[in-house]
Amino acid sequence: MKNERRYLDHAATTPLDPEVFKIMKPYFTEKFGNPSSIHETGHGAKVAIKKAREQVAKVLHCRPNEILFTSGGTESDNLALKGVAEANNWKGHIITSVIEHHAIYNTARYLKERGLDITFVKVDEKGIINPDDILSAIKDDTILVSIMCANNEIGTIEPISEIGKEVKKQGIVMHTDAVQAGGVLSLNVDKLHIDMMSLSAHKFYGPKGIGILYVRNGTEFVPQQIGGAQEFKKRASTENVPGIIGLSDALFRSDDKRKKESDRLIGLRDFTIQKIQQEIKGAILTGHKTERLPNNISFCFPGLEGEALVMRLSERGFDTSSGSACASGNFDASHVLLACGLDAKVALGSLRVAIGKSTTKEDLELFINVLKEEVKKLAKIAGIVDIAYR
Ligand code: PLP
Numbered sequence: 001m002k003n004e005r006r007y008l009d010h011a012a013t014t015p016l017d018p019e020v021f022k023i024m025k026p027y028f029t030e031k032f033g034n035p036s037s038i039h040e041t042g043h044g045a046k047v048a049i050k051k052a053r054e055q056v057a058k059v060l061h062c063r064p065n066e067i068l069f070t071s072g073g074t075e076s077d078n079l080a081l082k083g084v085a086e087a088n089n090w091k092g093h094i095i096t097s098v099i100e101h102h103a104i105y106n107t108a109r110y111l112k113e114r115g116l117d118i119t120f121v122k123v124d125e126k127g128i129i130n131p132d133d134i135l136s137a138i139k140d141d142t143i144l145v146s147i148m149c150a151n152n153e154i155g156t157i158e159p160i161s162e163i164g165k166e167v168k169k170q171g172i173v174m175h176t177d178a179v180q181a182g183g184v185l186s187l188n189v190d191k192l193h194i195d196m197m198s199l200s201a202h203k204f205y206g207p208k209g210i211g212i213l214y215v216r217n218g219t220e221f222v223p224q225q226i227g228g229a230q231e232f233k234k235r236a237s238t239e240n241v242p243g244i245i246g247l248s249d250a251l252f253r254s255d256d257k258r259k260k261e262s263d264r265l266i267g268l269r270d271f272t273i274q275k276i277q278q279e280i281k282g283a284i285l286t287g288h289k290t291e292r293l294p295n296n297i298s299f300c301f302p303g304l305e306g307e308a309l310v311m312r313l314s315e316r317g318f319d320t321s322s323g324s325a326c327a328s329g330n331f332d333a334s335h336v337l338l339a340c341g342l343d344a345k346v347a348l349g350s351l352r353v354a355i356g357k358s359t360t361k362e363d364l365e366l367f368i369n370v371l372k373e374e375v376k377k378l379a380k381i382a383g384i385v386d387i388a389y390r
Pocket of ligand 1: 071152
Protein backbone atom coordinates (compact mmCIF):
# COMPACT_ATOMS: atom_id res chain seq x y z
CA MET A 1 0.00 0.00 0.00
CA LYS A 2 1.29 3.51 -0.89
CA ASN A 3 1.95 5.78 2.09
CA GLU A 4 2.23 9.01 0.16
CA ARG A 5 -0.57 11.48 -0.45
CA ARG A 6 -3.03 10.56 -3.14
CA TYR A 7 -3.35 13.41 -5.59
CA LEU A 8 -6.85 13.42 -7.10
CA ASP A 9 -6.89 16.98 -8.45
CA HIS A 10 -5.43 16.61 -11.94
CA ALA A 11 -7.93 19.12 -13.38
CA ALA A 12 -6.30 21.85 -11.24
CA THR A 13 -2.80 20.91 -12.33
CA THR A 14 -0.67 17.88 -13.08
CA PRO A 15 2.85 17.06 -11.87
CA LEU A 16 5.61 17.80 -14.39
CA ASP A 17 6.63 14.52 -16.05
CA PRO A 18 10.28 13.87 -14.92
CA GLU A 19 11.16 12.86 -18.50
CA VAL A 20 9.84 16.21 -19.74
CA PHE A 21 11.82 18.02 -17.04
CA LYS A 22 14.99 16.19 -18.18
CA ILE A 23 14.50 17.57 -21.70
CA MET A 24 13.77 21.10 -20.41
CA LYS A 25 16.73 21.30 -17.99
CA PRO A 26 19.58 22.26 -20.39
CA TYR A 27 17.49 25.20 -21.62
CA PHE A 28 17.69 26.74 -18.13
CA THR A 29 21.46 26.32 -17.97
CA GLU A 30 23.94 25.70 -20.78
CA LYS A 31 21.43 26.31 -23.60
CA PHE A 32 20.19 29.57 -22.11
CA GLY A 33 20.31 31.69 -25.28
CA ASN A 34 17.80 34.31 -26.36
CA PRO A 35 16.27 33.09 -29.64
CA SER A 36 16.41 36.66 -31.02
CA SER A 37 20.23 36.86 -30.65
CA ILE A 38 22.06 36.26 -33.91
CA HIS A 39 25.05 34.47 -32.34
CA GLU A 40 25.49 30.72 -31.95
CA THR A 41 23.99 30.52 -28.43
CA GLY A 42 20.87 32.39 -29.55
CA HIS A 43 20.64 30.36 -32.72
CA GLY A 44 20.53 27.10 -30.72
CA ALA A 45 17.49 28.32 -28.80
CA LYS A 46 15.82 29.50 -32.00
CA VAL A 47 16.26 26.10 -33.66
CA ALA A 48 14.90 24.32 -30.56
CA ILE A 49 11.76 26.51 -30.59
CA LYS A 50 11.27 25.88 -34.30
CA LYS A 51 11.37 22.11 -33.71
CA ALA A 52 9.01 22.41 -30.72
CA ARG A 53 6.55 24.44 -32.79
CA GLU A 54 6.63 21.82 -35.57
CA GLN A 55 5.98 19.06 -33.03
CA VAL A 56 2.96 20.91 -31.60
CA ALA A 57 1.65 21.59 -35.12
CA LYS A 58 1.73 17.85 -35.85
CA VAL A 59 -0.49 17.10 -32.84
CA LEU A 60 -2.93 19.88 -33.77
CA HIS A 61 -2.81 19.05 -37.50
CA CYS A 62 -2.03 22.65 -38.37
CA ARG A 63 0.84 24.77 -39.74
CA PRO A 64 3.67 25.78 -37.37
CA ASN A 65 3.07 29.50 -37.98
CA GLU A 66 -0.45 29.10 -36.57
CA ILE A 67 0.93 28.30 -33.08
CA LEU A 68 1.53 31.19 -30.67
CA PHE A 69 3.24 30.38 -27.39
CA THR A 70 1.68 32.30 -24.49
CA SER A 71 1.98 32.28 -20.69
CA GLY A 72 -0.94 29.87 -20.25
CA GLY A 73 -4.64 29.24 -20.72
CA THR A 74 -5.78 32.55 -19.23
CA GLU A 75 -3.60 34.63 -21.54
CA SER A 76 -4.65 32.56 -24.57
CA ASP A 77 -8.34 33.04 -23.73
CA ASN A 78 -7.87 36.80 -23.18
CA LEU A 79 -5.89 37.10 -26.40
CA ALA A 80 -8.55 35.29 -28.43
CA LEU A 81 -11.50 37.30 -27.17
CA LYS A 82 -9.83 40.71 -26.93
CA GLY A 83 -7.83 40.17 -30.12
CA VAL A 84 -10.94 39.47 -32.21
CA ALA A 85 -12.88 42.26 -30.46
CA GLU A 86 -10.15 44.79 -31.29
CA ALA A 87 -9.98 43.59 -34.91
CA ASN A 88 -13.64 44.61 -35.03
CA ASN A 89 -12.98 48.02 -33.43
CA TRP A 90 -14.36 46.80 -30.06
CA LYS A 91 -17.80 46.42 -31.61
CA GLY A 92 -20.05 43.49 -32.42
CA HIS A 93 -21.66 40.45 -30.88
CA ILE A 94 -19.90 37.51 -29.18
CA ILE A 95 -21.50 34.20 -28.26
CA THR A 96 -20.13 32.15 -25.37
CA SER A 97 -21.68 29.93 -22.70
CA VAL A 98 -22.78 30.15 -19.09
CA ILE A 99 -20.35 27.41 -18.01
CA GLU A 100 -17.05 28.78 -19.30
CA HIS A 101 -13.97 29.00 -17.08
CA HIS A 102 -13.50 32.46 -15.54
CA ALA A 103 -10.72 33.16 -18.07
CA ILE A 104 -13.44 33.35 -20.75
CA TYR A 105 -16.46 34.18 -18.61
CA ASN A 106 -14.93 37.24 -16.96
CA THR A 107 -13.22 38.40 -20.16
CA ALA A 108 -16.61 38.28 -21.90
CA ARG A 109 -18.13 40.28 -19.03
CA TYR A 110 -15.29 42.81 -19.34
CA LEU A 111 -16.00 43.18 -23.06
CA LYS A 112 -19.68 43.65 -22.27
CA GLU A 113 -18.73 46.56 -19.99
CA ARG A 114 -16.76 48.00 -22.92
CA GLY A 115 -19.96 47.99 -24.98
CA LEU A 116 -19.84 44.70 -26.88
CA ASP A 117 -22.99 42.63 -27.11
CA ILE A 118 -22.47 39.26 -25.40
CA THR A 119 -24.79 36.23 -25.39
CA PHE A 120 -24.17 33.60 -22.73
CA VAL A 121 -25.85 30.49 -24.15
CA LYS A 122 -27.48 28.17 -21.61
CA VAL A 123 -26.76 24.48 -21.01
CA ASP A 124 -29.03 21.55 -20.16
CA GLU A 125 -29.02 19.91 -16.72
CA LYS A 126 -25.98 17.80 -17.69
CA GLY A 127 -24.03 20.88 -18.77
CA ILE A 128 -24.35 20.20 -22.52
CA ILE A 129 -24.78 23.03 -25.02
CA ASN A 130 -27.33 22.51 -27.80
CA PRO A 131 -25.71 23.55 -31.13
CA ASP A 132 -29.14 24.87 -32.23
CA ASP A 133 -29.01 27.39 -29.38
CA ILE A 134 -25.74 28.74 -30.77
CA LEU A 135 -27.18 28.97 -34.27
CA SER A 136 -30.30 30.77 -33.14
CA ALA A 137 -28.19 33.24 -31.12
CA ILE A 138 -26.21 34.32 -34.20
CA LYS A 139 -26.90 37.92 -35.28
CA ASP A 140 -25.80 39.93 -38.32
CA ASP A 141 -22.93 41.42 -36.32
CA THR A 142 -21.71 38.24 -34.57
CA ILE A 143 -17.90 38.32 -34.72
CA LEU A 144 -16.93 35.37 -32.53
CA VAL A 145 -18.23 32.18 -30.94
CA SER A 146 -16.18 30.86 -28.01
CA ILE A 147 -17.27 27.57 -26.46
CA MET A 148 -15.15 25.36 -24.21
CA CYS A 149 -14.18 21.87 -25.36
CA ALA A 150 -14.71 20.34 -21.94
CA ASN A 151 -15.74 21.80 -18.61
CA ASN A 152 -13.23 22.04 -15.78
CA GLU A 153 -15.71 21.34 -12.96
CA ILE A 154 -18.12 18.71 -14.25
CA GLY A 155 -16.04 17.36 -17.15
CA THR A 156 -18.82 17.67 -19.72
CA ILE A 157 -17.55 17.42 -23.31
CA GLU A 158 -19.24 19.90 -25.64
CA PRO A 159 -20.18 19.17 -29.29
CA ILE A 160 -17.46 21.50 -30.63
CA SER A 161 -17.12 19.91 -34.04
CA GLU A 162 -20.88 20.22 -34.69
CA ILE A 163 -20.96 23.81 -33.45
CA GLY A 164 -17.77 24.79 -35.30
CA LYS A 165 -19.00 23.39 -38.61
CA GLU A 166 -22.13 25.54 -38.57
CA VAL A 167 -20.42 28.66 -37.19
CA LYS A 168 -17.70 28.53 -39.82
CA LYS A 169 -20.27 28.10 -42.61
CA GLN A 170 -21.46 31.56 -41.64
CA GLY A 171 -17.95 33.02 -41.77
CA ILE A 172 -17.79 33.67 -38.02
CA VAL A 173 -14.57 33.06 -36.03
CA MET A 174 -14.82 29.96 -33.83
CA HIS A 175 -12.66 29.70 -30.69
CA THR A 176 -12.52 26.88 -28.18
CA ASP A 177 -10.96 26.81 -24.72
CA ALA A 178 -9.45 23.32 -24.86
CA VAL A 179 -7.43 23.69 -21.65
CA GLN A 180 -9.10 20.68 -20.01
CA ALA A 181 -9.06 18.66 -23.22
CA GLY A 182 -5.30 18.97 -23.82
CA GLY A 183 -3.62 15.58 -23.77
CA VAL A 184 -6.98 13.85 -23.28
CA LEU A 185 -9.11 14.48 -26.39
CA SER A 186 -8.17 14.77 -30.06
CA LEU A 187 -7.00 18.31 -30.84
CA ASN A 188 -7.28 18.10 -34.64
CA VAL A 189 -8.26 21.67 -35.47
CA ASP A 190 -9.75 20.76 -38.85
CA LYS A 191 -11.94 17.98 -37.45
CA LEU A 192 -13.05 20.35 -34.68
CA HIS A 193 -13.80 23.07 -37.28
CA ILE A 194 -12.19 25.79 -35.22
CA ASP A 195 -10.14 28.92 -35.96
CA MET A 196 -8.65 29.48 -32.51
CA MET A 197 -7.85 27.18 -29.58
CA SER A 198 -6.38 27.72 -26.10
CA LEU A 199 -4.19 25.15 -24.34
CA SER A 200 -2.12 25.14 -21.14
CA ALA A 201 0.86 22.81 -20.56
CA HIS A 202 0.41 22.28 -16.82
CA LYS A 203 -2.79 20.34 -17.48
CA PHE A 204 -0.97 17.63 -19.45
CA TYR A 205 2.13 16.97 -17.31
CA GLY A 206 4.05 19.92 -18.74
CA PRO A 207 5.37 23.01 -16.92
CA LYS A 208 3.28 25.88 -15.55
CA GLY A 209 3.35 29.33 -17.14
CA ILE A 210 3.32 28.22 -20.76
CA GLY A 211 0.37 27.78 -23.11
CA ILE A 212 -0.71 27.97 -26.72
CA LEU A 213 -3.11 30.00 -28.72
CA TYR A 214 -3.71 28.34 -32.06
CA VAL A 215 -4.81 30.93 -34.64
CA ARG A 216 -5.81 29.70 -38.10
CA ASN A 217 -4.05 31.66 -40.86
CA GLY A 218 -6.38 34.37 -42.16
CA THR A 219 -8.21 34.87 -38.84
CA GLU A 220 -8.46 38.58 -38.10
CA PHE A 221 -7.15 39.42 -34.66
CA VAL A 222 -5.05 42.18 -33.10
CA PRO A 223 -2.11 41.27 -30.82
CA GLN A 224 -2.63 42.44 -27.24
CA GLN A 225 1.00 42.49 -26.11
CA ILE A 226 3.06 45.18 -27.81
CA GLY A 227 6.86 45.04 -28.01
CA GLY A 228 9.32 43.01 -30.05
CA ALA A 229 8.71 40.88 -33.12
CA GLN A 230 8.51 37.49 -31.38
CA GLU A 231 5.80 34.94 -32.27
CA PHE A 232 5.34 36.29 -35.79
CA LYS A 233 4.76 39.80 -34.32
CA LYS A 234 1.63 38.48 -32.62
CA ARG A 235 2.86 38.08 -29.02
CA ALA A 236 5.85 40.14 -27.96
CA SER A 237 8.30 39.11 -25.20
CA THR A 238 11.41 36.95 -25.05
CA GLU A 239 10.30 33.36 -25.48
CA ASN A 240 10.04 31.04 -22.47
CA VAL A 241 12.42 28.57 -24.10
CA PRO A 242 12.42 25.80 -21.42
CA GLY A 243 8.63 26.15 -21.15
CA ILE A 244 8.13 25.82 -24.90
CA ILE A 245 10.42 22.77 -25.06
CA GLY A 246 8.54 21.23 -22.10
CA LEU A 247 5.11 22.00 -23.53
CA SER A 248 5.83 20.42 -26.90
CA ASP A 249 7.39 17.33 -25.36
CA ALA A 250 4.56 16.89 -22.84
CA LEU A 251 1.91 17.37 -25.54
CA PHE A 252 3.58 14.86 -27.83
CA ARG A 253 3.93 12.28 -25.04
CA SER A 254 0.34 12.61 -23.83
CA ASP A 255 -1.06 12.53 -27.35
CA ASP A 256 1.00 9.45 -28.14
CA LYS A 257 -0.51 7.51 -25.22
CA ARG A 258 -3.90 9.20 -25.38
CA LYS A 259 -6.11 6.30 -26.52
CA LYS A 260 -4.65 3.71 -24.13
CA GLU A 261 -4.59 6.04 -21.14
CA SER A 262 -8.11 7.32 -21.86
CA ASP A 263 -9.50 3.78 -21.84
CA ARG A 264 -7.77 3.09 -18.51
CA LEU A 265 -9.06 6.32 -16.96
CA ILE A 266 -12.62 5.74 -18.22
CA GLY A 267 -12.58 2.32 -16.52
CA LEU A 268 -11.44 3.86 -13.21
CA ARG A 269 -13.84 6.81 -13.56
CA ASP A 270 -16.89 4.64 -14.19
CA PHE A 271 -15.94 2.23 -11.41
CA THR A 272 -15.68 5.14 -8.95
CA ILE A 273 -18.91 6.82 -10.06
CA GLN A 274 -20.84 3.58 -9.77
CA LYS A 275 -19.36 2.76 -6.34
CA ILE A 276 -20.12 6.23 -4.94
CA GLN A 277 -23.68 6.00 -6.24
CA GLN A 278 -24.07 2.59 -4.60
CA GLU A 279 -22.41 3.46 -1.30
CA ILE A 280 -23.65 7.01 -0.72
CA LYS A 281 -27.26 7.18 -1.81
CA GLY A 282 -27.62 10.95 -1.34
CA ALA A 283 -24.78 11.73 -3.76
CA ILE A 284 -25.83 13.44 -6.99
CA LEU A 285 -23.63 12.91 -10.05
CA THR A 286 -23.02 16.20 -11.85
CA GLY A 287 -22.30 16.42 -15.57
CA HIS A 288 -23.04 13.86 -18.26
CA LYS A 289 -22.61 10.13 -17.67
CA THR A 290 -20.70 9.36 -20.86
CA GLU A 291 -19.97 12.71 -22.56
CA ARG A 292 -17.44 13.53 -19.88
CA LEU A 293 -13.67 13.74 -19.59
CA PRO A 294 -12.08 10.35 -18.82
CA ASN A 295 -10.52 11.78 -15.64
CA ASN A 296 -13.52 13.63 -14.16
CA ILE A 297 -15.67 12.39 -11.28
CA SER A 298 -17.93 15.09 -9.83
CA PHE A 299 -20.71 14.88 -7.30
CA CYS A 300 -22.85 17.06 -5.08
CA PHE A 301 -23.68 16.07 -1.53
CA PRO A 302 -26.83 18.02 -0.67
CA GLY A 303 -26.72 19.81 2.67
CA LEU A 304 -22.94 19.49 3.08
CA GLU A 305 -20.23 22.08 2.48
CA GLY A 306 -17.94 21.06 -0.38
CA GLU A 307 -14.97 22.97 1.03
CA ALA A 308 -15.31 21.31 4.43
CA LEU A 309 -15.35 17.94 2.71
CA VAL A 310 -12.22 18.82 0.70
CA MET A 311 -10.42 19.85 3.91
CA ARG A 312 -11.39 16.64 5.68
CA LEU A 313 -10.33 14.50 2.72
CA SER A 314 -7.05 16.42 2.61
CA GLU A 315 -6.44 15.60 6.28
CA ARG A 316 -6.96 11.96 5.37
CA GLY A 317 -4.37 12.15 2.55
CA PHE A 318 -6.54 12.77 -0.51
CA ASP A 319 -6.28 15.96 -2.60
CA THR A 320 -9.60 16.87 -4.27
CA SER A 321 -11.46 20.11 -4.95
CA SER A 322 -14.86 21.78 -4.76
CA GLY A 323 -16.56 24.19 -7.13
CA SER A 324 -17.93 26.14 -4.18
CA ALA A 325 -15.81 28.70 -2.41
CA CYS A 326 -16.07 30.38 0.93
CA ALA A 327 -15.18 34.04 0.43
CA SER A 328 -15.23 36.25 3.55
CA GLY A 329 -17.62 33.94 5.33
CA ASN A 330 -20.08 33.79 2.42
CA PHE A 331 -20.44 30.65 0.38
CA ASP A 332 -20.47 31.10 -3.37
CA ALA A 333 -21.97 28.24 -5.33
CA SER A 334 -20.29 27.43 -8.64
CA HIS A 335 -21.74 29.30 -11.62
CA VAL A 336 -21.41 26.05 -13.59
CA LEU A 337 -23.57 24.02 -11.22
CA LEU A 338 -26.15 26.80 -10.92
CA ALA A 339 -26.28 26.97 -14.73
CA CYS A 340 -27.08 23.23 -14.74
CA GLY A 341 -30.16 24.09 -12.70
CA LEU A 342 -28.95 22.87 -9.31
CA ASP A 343 -30.25 24.59 -6.22
CA ALA A 344 -27.54 26.72 -4.51
CA LYS A 345 -27.84 24.60 -1.35
CA VAL A 346 -27.10 21.45 -3.35
CA ALA A 347 -24.36 23.11 -5.42
CA LEU A 348 -22.50 24.17 -2.25
CA GLY A 349 -21.86 20.51 -1.53
CA SER A 350 -19.84 19.90 -4.70
CA LEU A 351 -16.78 17.69 -4.89
CA ARG A 352 -14.51 17.15 -7.91
CA VAL A 353 -12.17 14.19 -8.13
CA ALA A 354 -9.82 14.35 -11.09
CA ILE A 355 -7.76 11.22 -11.59
CA GLY A 356 -4.51 10.96 -13.55
CA LYS A 357 -1.52 8.94 -14.69
CA SER A 358 -0.52 7.85 -11.18
CA THR A 359 -4.04 6.91 -9.99
CA THR A 360 -4.71 3.21 -9.37
CA LYS A 361 -7.87 1.26 -8.58
CA GLU A 362 -6.50 0.65 -5.08
CA ASP A 363 -6.22 4.43 -4.53
CA LEU A 364 -9.84 4.85 -5.52
CA GLU A 365 -11.10 1.98 -3.38
CA LEU A 366 -9.40 3.55 -0.36
CA PHE A 367 -10.74 6.95 -1.36
CA ILE A 368 -14.35 5.75 -1.61
CA ASN A 369 -14.18 4.28 1.91
CA VAL A 370 -12.75 7.49 3.36
CA LEU A 371 -15.26 9.61 1.43
CA LYS A 372 -18.12 7.55 2.84
CA GLU A 373 -16.85 8.05 6.40
CA GLU A 374 -16.27 11.78 6.02
CA VAL A 375 -19.64 12.39 4.32
CA LYS A 376 -21.36 10.61 7.22
CA LYS A 377 -19.46 12.69 9.80
CA LEU A 378 -20.24 15.98 8.06
CA ALA A 379 -23.91 15.00 7.66
CA LYS A 380 -24.07 14.36 11.40
CA ILE A 381 -22.54 17.77 12.14
CA ALA A 382 -24.96 19.41 9.70
CA GLY A 383 -27.83 17.67 11.50
CA ILE A 384 -28.91 15.76 8.43
CA VAL A 385 -30.82 12.69 9.50
CA ASP A 386 -31.42 11.62 5.94
CA ILE A 387 -31.18 7.86 5.46
CA ALA A 388 -28.86 8.49 2.51
CA TYR A 389 -26.04 9.63 4.80
CA ARG A 390 -26.55 7.12 7.59
N1 PLP B 1 -9.64 27.36 -19.10
C1 PLP B 1 -9.96 26.24 -18.43
C2 PLP B 1 -11.10 25.39 -18.92
C3 PLP B 1 -9.25 25.87 -17.30
O1 PLP B 1 -9.57 24.76 -16.64
C4 PLP B 1 -8.18 26.70 -16.86
C5 PLP B 1 -7.43 26.38 -15.63
O2 PLP B 1 -7.89 25.67 -14.78
C6 PLP B 1 -7.88 27.85 -17.61
C7 PLP B 1 -8.62 28.16 -18.71
C8 PLP B 1 -6.75 28.77 -17.21
O3 PLP B 1 -5.50 28.17 -17.53
P1 PLP B 1 -4.13 28.69 -16.85
O4 PLP B 1 -4.13 28.17 -15.46
O5 PLP B 1 -3.06 28.06 -17.68
O6 PLP B 1 -4.13 30.16 -16.95
